[in-house]
Amino acid sequence: MSNHSEFKNSTIGHVLAYDGIKGLSCLLIMLVHFRFTTFNFPAILPYIALHAFFVLSAFLITKNLLVDKQRFSSFQTYFKRFYIKRTLRIFPVYYFYIFLIAAITILLILIHKSLPILNNEWKNFGWMQMVFLSNFREFIAIFKGYDNYYTTAPVFVHLWSVSLEEQFYLFIVFTVFFISKETLKKMCIIAIVTFPFIRIVGYYLLLNYSKDELATTLVVAHTPIFQFDVFFYGILPNVVDLKKFKNVYKWLLISLAFLIIWALGSSLYISIKEQISFFETIRLDKYIYRNFGIFFIDSIANFCVLCVVLVATWYPEKIKFFTTKFWVLIGVPSYSVYIFQFFFLIISFLFMFLLRKIFPIYIAEIIGCILFLISTVFFATLSYKYIEIPMFKLKDKFLKKII
Numbered sequence: 081m082s083n084h085s086e087f088k089n090s091t092i093g094h095v096l097a098y099d100g101i102k103g104l105s106c107l108l109i110m111l112v113h114f115r116f117t118t119f120n121f122p123a124i125l126p127y128i129a130l131h132a133f134f135v136l137s138a139f140l141i142t143k144n145l146l147v148d149k150q151r152f153s154s155f156q157t158y159f160k161r162f163y164i165k166r167t168l169r170i171f172p173v174y175y176f177y178i179f180l181i182a183a184i185t186i187l188l189i190l191i192h193k194s195l196p197i198l199n200n201e202w203k204n205f206g207w208m209q210m211v212f213l214s215n216f217r218e219f220i221a222i223f224k225g226y227d228n229y230y231t232t233a234p235v236f237v238h239l240w241s242v243s244l245e246e247q248f249y250l251f252i253v254f255t256v257f258f259i260s261k262e263t264l265k266k267m268c269i270i271a272i273v274t275f276p277f278i279r280i281v282g283y284y285l286l287l288n289y290s291k292d293e294l295a296t297t298l299v300v301a302h303t304p305i306f307q308f309d310v311f312f313y314g315i316l317p318n319v320v321d322l323k324k325f326k327n328v329y330k331w332l333l334i335s336l337a338f339l340i341i342w343a344l345g346s347s348l349y350i351s352i353k354e355q356i357s358f359f360e361t362i363r364l365d366k367y368i369y370r371n372f373g374i375f376f377i378d379s380i381a382n383f384c385v386l387c388v389v390l391v392a393t394w395y396p397e398k399i400k401f402f403t404t405k406f407w408v409l410i411g412v413p414s415y416s417v418y419i420f421q422f423f424f425l426i427i428s429f430l431f432m433f434l435l436r437k438i439f440p441i442y443i444a445e446i447i448g449c450i451l452f453l454i455s456t457v458f459f460a461t462l463s464y465k466y467i468e469i470p471m472f473k474l475k476d477k478f479l480k481k482i483i
Contacts, residue, residue: 095392095393095396096396096402096403096408097392097396097399097402097403098136098140098389098392098411099402099407099408099411099412099414100392100399100401100402100403100404100407100408100411101132101136101388101389101392101402101407101411102132102133102136102410102411102412102414103402103406103407103408103409103410103411103412103414104129104402104407104410104411105129105130105132105133105414106129106410106411106414106417106418107410107453108125108126108128108129109125109126109129109130109418109421110417110421110425110452110453110456111125111449112125112126113126113238113421113422113425114425114428114445114448114449114452116445116449117441117445124377124381127301127377127378127381128381128384128385130241131310131378131381131382131385132385132388133241133245133414133418134241134244134245134248134310134311134314135310135311135313135314135382135385135386135389136314136385136389137245137248137311137314138248138252138310138311138312138313138314138315139314139315139317139318139389140314141249141252141314142252142256142314142315142318142319143318145158145162145252145253145256145257146256146261146318148161148162149256149257155257157482158257159253159257160482161479161482162249162253163249163253164475164478164479164482165475165479166249168471168472168474168475168478169415169468169471169475170242170245170246170415172467172468172471173415173416173419173463173467173468174239174242174419176463176467177419177420177423178209178210178236180423181235181236181423182202185202201235201236204217204224205217205236206236208220208243209236209239212242212243212246212247213243214236214237214239214240214242214243215240215241215243215244215247215302215303215304216243216302216303217237217240218295218298218299218302219299219303221295222286222289222290222292222295222296222299234422234425234426235422235423235426236422237422238418238421238422239419240302241302241418242419244302244303244304244307247304248304248308248311251308251311252311252315255267261318261319262319264315264319265316265319265320267312268312268313268315268316268319268320271308271309271312272309272312272313272316272379272382274309275306275307275308275309275378275379276309276378276379278305278306279300279306279307279378282300282305282306283296283297283300283306286299286300301378307378309378309379309382310378310382313382313383313385313386314386314389316386317386317389317390317393335380335383335384335387336384338380342377342380409457409461410457412464413457413460413461413463413464413468414460415468416459416460416461416463416464416467416468417456417457417460419460419463420456420459420460420463421452421456424452424455424456424459425452425456427451427452427455428448428449428451428452428455429448431448431451432444432445432447432448432451435447435448
């Protein structure tokens with residue numbers, strides 16, 4: 081594994097705390113995806129963690145696009161530079177993972193002749209992964225029926241966030257170049273205000289049609305129709321002078337406290353109303369959007385993450401926690417960590433199944449979780465070193481030719 085100084089050198093011109101934020105976010109996502117049977121983390125955590133990636137990504141990408149817009153009057157040059165950077169950043173690891181799963185699927189089919197779970201995944205949703213539309217899989221499942229959807233292997237389900245990010249790229253590259261900062265500022269305000277209402281109306285309309293609470297929740301959580309405002313929170317600091325926004329650190333603490341109180345309060349209300357366990361309402365995804373949770377949760381999470389990003393940018397001394405070696409080691413290869421996590425999650429589950437015959441469930445799960453975390457981060461670090469870094473160098477070569 082590369083040492084801390086190597087990681088630090090790879091982020092020249094970059095705020096180190098950003099890597100720490102991504103590192104913590106990755107860890108939260110992996111812990112919730114592990115799904116302990118004896119204990120589980122609140123289901124809201126991965127949503128907040130992913131929102132951290134979206135807000136931070138939108139913040140940095142918009143900032144870079146505005147710089148390129150000033151440097152290059154030609155849209156062709158501006159457009160080429162953006163997509164060279166994004167393509168070489170996203171595609172190599174993404175398609176490596178897809179082809180890895182494809183190779184393993186073929187091998188397993190040759191051995192076992194038939195694997196309905198994997199066959200269903202490729203048959204129903206394989207094409208969606210290839211063209212970055214996997215965040216619409218639940219949307220399609222609602223109208224096609226749920227039998228096939230719920231009998232697929234969970235090797236691609238997490239790729240919805242990459243699809244949402246790619247869809248954002250199509251929007252932002254044109255918007256920044258052809259629209260003024262003032263207009264973009266108005267768009268941010270309109271989106272931030274209106275999307276909570278779009279979510280709540282859309283949720284109940286879809287729920288009335290589908291009658292499936294989990295699928296409806298995932299549609300609202302995954303598709304740009306309901307979630308594009310998360311990117312506007314990241315765009316906002318680039319078009320508004322938020323340095324006038326005093327005491328951002330205090331607002332971070334207030335928004336975080338409000339988020340926790342709202343999530344716990346909403347969960348308690350549901351548990352009393354429906355006579356179910358309080359911990360179940362916290363643990364299961366479908367309850368996140370119950371009642372008015374859909375109205376507030378995403379917006380509060382977005383605002384909270386925005387405050388974290390601003391504090392990291394303007395007052396890094398206040399959050400030295402994010403610049404520690406541990407978080408940076410996870411944060412720098414965070415893209416590979418996220419992409420490969422489900423591959424190692426399945427392996428750890430198989431290993432844990434064997435351990436349950438020897439140890440109590442909770443011990444087997446702890447060992448399985450440690451194996452999952454270490455193997456994922458280790459492989460992601462190799463991916464970063466042998467796939468991502470060479471692509472960074474190739475990107476620099478291409479960009480030198482486009483000036």
